[in-house]
Amino acid sequence: MRISDYIGQACGNLWKKKLRTFLTTSGVVIGVGALVCMLAFGQGIQRNVTDQFKKLDLFNYVNVFAAGGPDRPGESSDPDDDGGRRAEHGRRRGGPVPDANQPSPRLDAQALERIGEIDGVEAAFPEMRFPAQIRLGAKELFTLVQVLPADVGRSGLITLRSGACYASNEPNELVISDSLLHRLGVKDPETALGTKIEVATLTLDFSFTRLLQMVFSSGGQALPFARENYAFTVVGVAGRMGFMGPLPMQSDVLIPPGAAAKMRKLSLTSVWDLFAPSGGTASYSAVTVKVKSPQQVEPVKKEIESQGFRTFALMDQLEQMRIGFLIMDMFLIAVGMIGITVASLGIVNTMVMSILERYREIGIMKAVGATDGDVQRIFLFESGTIGLLGGLFGLSLGWAVSMVINEVINILMARQGAPRMDYFSFPWWLCLGAILFSILVSLLAGVYPTRRAARVDPVVALRHD
Amino acid sequence: MDVDEFIETKDLAKVYTFGTVEVAALRAVTLSVARGRLVGVTGASGSGKSTLVNLLGGLDRPSSGSIRVDGRLVSDLSKKELALYRRNTVGMIFQSFNLVNAYTAVENVAFPLLFAGVAKSERLRRAEELLVTVGLEARKDHRPTELSGGEQQRVAIARALVNRPQILLADEPTGNLDSKTSRQIVEILANLNKHQGLTVVMISHEKDLLREFADELIGLHDGAVVDREVLRQPL
Numbered sequence: 001m002r003i004s005d006y007i008g009q010a011c012g013n014l015w016k017k018k019l020r021t022f023l024t025t026s027g028v029v030i031g032v033g034a035l036v037c038m039l040a041f042g043q044g045i046q047r048n049v050t051d052q053f054k055k056l057d058l059f060n061y062v063n064v065f066a067a068g069g070p071d072r073p074g075e076s077s078d079p080d081d082d083g084g085r086r087a088e089h090g091r092r093r094g095g096p097v098p099d100a101n102q103p104s105p106r107l108d109a110q111a112l113e114r115i116g117e118i119d120g121v122e123a124a125f126p127e128m129r130f131p132a133q134i135r136l137g138a139k140e141l142f143t144l145v146q147v148l149p150a151d152v153g154r155s156g157l158i159t160l161r162s163g164a165c166y167a168s169n170e171p172n173e174l175v176i177s178d179s180l181l182h183r184l185g186v187k188d189p190e191t192a193l194g195t196k197i198e199v200a201t202l203t204l205d206f207s208f209t210r211l212l213q214m215v216f217s218s219g220g221q222a223l224p225f226a227r228e229n230y231a232f233t234v235v236g237v238a239g240r241m242g243f244m245g246p247l248p249m250q251s252d253v254l255i256p257p258g259a260a261a262k263m264r265k266l267s268l269t270s271v272w273d274l275f276a277p278s279g280g281t282a283s284y285s286a287v288t289v290k291v292k293s294p295q296q297v298e299p300v301k302k303e304i305e306s307q308g309f310r311t312f313a314l315m316d317q318l319e320q321m322r323i324g325f326l327i328m329d330m331f332l333i334a335v336g337m338i339g340i341t342v343a344s345l346g347i348v349n350t351m352v353m354s355i356l357e358r359y360r361e362i363g364i365m366k367a368v369g370a371t372d373g374d375v376q377r378i379f380l381f382e383s384g385t386i387g388l389l390g391g392l393f394g395l396s397l398g399w400a401v402s403m404v405i406n407e408v409i410n411i412l413m414a415r416q417g418a419p420r421m422d423y424f425s426f427p428w429w430l431c432l433g434a435i436l437f438s439i440l441v442s443l444l445a446g447v448y449p450t451r452r453a454a455r456v457d458p459v460v461a462l463r464h465d
Numbered sequence: 466m467d468v469d470e471f472i473e474t475k476d477l478a479k480v481y482t483f484g485t486v487e488v489a490a491l492r493a494v495t496l497s498v499a500r501g502r503l504v505g506v507t508g509a510s511g512s513g514k515s516t517l518v519n520l521l522g523g524l525d526r527p528s529s530g531s532i533r534v535d536g537r538l539v540s541d542l543s544k545k546e547l548a549l550y551r552r553n554t555v556g557m558i559f560q561s562f563n564l565v566n567a568y569t570a571v572e573n574v575a576f577p578l579l580f581a582g583v584a585k586s587e588r589l590r591r592a593e594e595l596l597v598t599v600g601l602e603a604r605k606d607h608r609p610t611e612l613s614g615g616e617q618q619r620v621a622i623a624r625a626l627v628n629r630p631q632i633l634l635a636d637e638p639t640g641n642l643d644s645k646t647s648r649q650i651v652e653i654l655a656n657l658n659k660h661q662g663l664t665v666v667m668i669s670h671e672k673d674l675l676r677e678f679a680d681e682l683i684g685l686h687d688g689a690v691v692d693r694e695v696l697r698q699p700l
Contacts, residue, residue: 005579016567364563367524368577369552369628371545458524462563 001374010381017354024350025389031343032394032438033401035336036430040402042329043425049321053314059294063127063312064115064287064304066107105308107284115289118303120296125152126284129251130265133200133227134176136184143180145199146251147260152290158254162189163236170258174199175236180252182417189237199230199253201265228264239419340438343390344445351383351449355456362453363461372454379450380443387442391435398434399426471500471664472521472632477530479516479688490516492688493530498681499699500631503658503665505675508685514668517685518636521666522555523547535631552580555632556625558654560640562617564609564624570616571596571605574623581628595623599653615646622653633657635667639674647671651678 014021053059105111116124128147133140153165158175166173174197178189186192205226232255291300294315301311355362365375402424410420477494480487491513498504508514519525520532523539526547532539534554542550551557564573574592583591596602599619609617618638625633635654639647651667655678658665669675675682676696684692 001580002582002584005582005585008585009579360563361565361567364565364576365580366548367522367551367557367563368580368624369548370580371548373545374548374580459519462524462559 001377006377006381007385009378010385013354013358013378013382014385020350020353021386024346025386025393027343027346028340028386028390028438028442029394029397031336031339031341032391032434033397034339035333035437036395036398036426036434037401037405037424038332038336039329039430039434040398040424040426042325042332043427043430044423045328046325047425048421048423059313059315059318060122060291060297061314062289062291062297062301062304064107064124064289065285065310065312067104067308067310107287107309111307111309112284112287114307115287115304115309118300120291120293120300121289122292123149123152123155123290125149125288126257127286127288128257128260128284130201130260132202132253132265134180134184134253135198135200136186136195139184140200141180141183143253144251145174145253145255145260147257148254150256153254153256155290158236159239161237161239163193163234165236165254166256168258169256171256172230172232172259173235173256174232175238175254176234177238177252178419179417181237192234192237195234197232197234199232199255199263201228201230201263202226203228203264203266225266230259230263232259340441344441347383347386347442347445348449350386351379351446352452354382355379355449355453359456359461362456363458366456366458367462375456376450376454379453380446383442383446383450384439387439388435390442391438394438395431395434402426470497471502471535472498472666473533474521475531475533477517477520477532478528479513479520479525480528490688491520491527494685494688494690495530496683496690496693498664498666500664501658501662502680502699503655503667503678504681504683505672505679506666506668506683506685507670507672507675511687512685513688514685515636516688518557518634518666518668521632522557522634523550524557552577552628554630555634556628556630558618558621558625558633558635558638560637562609562614562621562641564617564620566609569606569608570601570612570620573609573620574627577624577628591627592623595626596620598626599623613646614642615649618642618646618650619653622650622657626657631664633663633665633667635665637668637670639669639671647674651675654678 112124112126115121125148129144130147132143132145134143150166150169153175154167158165160175161178163175165175176192176197181189181192186195203226238254289300289304291297297313297315301313304311362375365378370378406423409423414420474497475495477491478489479491480489482488494513494517506514506517516525520527520540521534523542527540530540534550539547539550565576568576571589571592574595575588578588578591593602593605596605599622601616601619601623604612604616609620612620618641621638633654638650638654642650651669651674654665654667657663667675667679672682680695680697680699682692682694682696683690684694
């Protein structure tokens, strides 16, 4: 038989039983639609994360920590084990092993300068954050303020929605995220430019007056804290920042280092800051290093580690992220497969019914010279056609549902001041894969009924009424 | 083997098993049919006539014995070879016509060509030609349910001929027809035998009709050949 004849036979036979074909195909459409929707969501999340990382060059960043300073997530902070830990860290990274008996180098301005001079380093800036109350008119919100040098801020690290980053490191100017601005009651970012915002910091106050207040009062007054107010001008409104925003910008307010130096503040990003010397050169809890390309991350890391510091690069986490996304995809596929499994049972049922109804016809086919293979392929093409139709319409359904969900999410997120995003992604391989998978599942579902059809005894079938 | 013996069976037997019960439908049937002969097979119900035709047509396999057609051992063919034998060597006609109700007359006639891989246009052309031969060109687009019994049987004859077989096996082709239509059908088969040289094996209860048209008569009883009568000598 010719391929065109198999297709013609399949389409003709399915068309004769329109309602049954429609109902069976609908099951496949829903199953494929659900699976496509799930996978498109997984792909969308994955794409958004990786695109954002690539857009912000986050694979080009290395975080540097003092060997005896604050810990990276998941690492021990036992101060007694400092040297051993550094040695172990060096061994694990394959880099130079710092001498355990040497004192830990300080992560200060001099170290920052040395790191900045390493070949392949584009910029290095300290990670300094402190808690503050932000007031605009009557509204006041708590947030973390990040100190970011002007040159780094103007290097494309921040996605500005209006205005620009401060031009130098000195003025009392700030860049604020549009989501924080939204929560402060400003809907249009343009109107915020030039507005004065009050930044209130907390400081430790052990003055005699304060101590007297602590002794003779109760409540909040009983703590050795004082509040300092500073006026800043909004010069730029940035896109997504803050919690869940892109690394290393995980604060909603950015100010220049010169302005920050003039502020009295209590940094709580690290408990080490509490014990930092009040005079002399301050040490940083961490330094962020931007390298020129992802290929230079490893040599730069080795060089920094050889200076006795610890490093962390998102590039190292890429494989972990991939595994995480794979697990998420597997979970979504597992949920989506429930629909496909139910649909495949529908196909088996339809094909068995079709074969029973056409039992005599199968006998006639064999009597006029059809081989078992011919009979099997005729029915396999029918189940394959159901799969093809189910795949095509299922893909369309999945796409349509995804678009609706995407709109709903965007409407809800817009209320939180979040920018518009596509939460679903339909790469070509997902579209093609969904159709092929649907055909494959339908063919597998058709295997048992078609084998049964092929085994029909023509003598018995021709007597069948 | 005589060169004229186109179809030859030797000790052909068929036993059906129903649970523990065995029923012998054919017992050691040995016969031969020369090329181009029209052979009538008669016998009471259950005498093994249909079983014999099914075995000769390759629809069934013998329990023992052999069938040879044109020197080829049909009883030893594989499933696929047997399908090709049915497709290319034999054409079968049944009492209940066995047409596909969903197809028109022309589609039914063209149906066997589908499995032979013939292009659709050629299939329909050959089918229409055969419908002209059996006088049904005006009914080509009618479905079996819209045709009389005689017309359906003529469609079935056209279908049996579409692959240009060497043997035509007719299993009581007049069983569901009135006497006038029965005669017309047998006349068509006899003409095919005479003018196209087809070897025809026809089962019928109508012994008189067979005597009029057949070259030989074979009588079956309880699965065995009990009578063989040559009515016309080969030319």
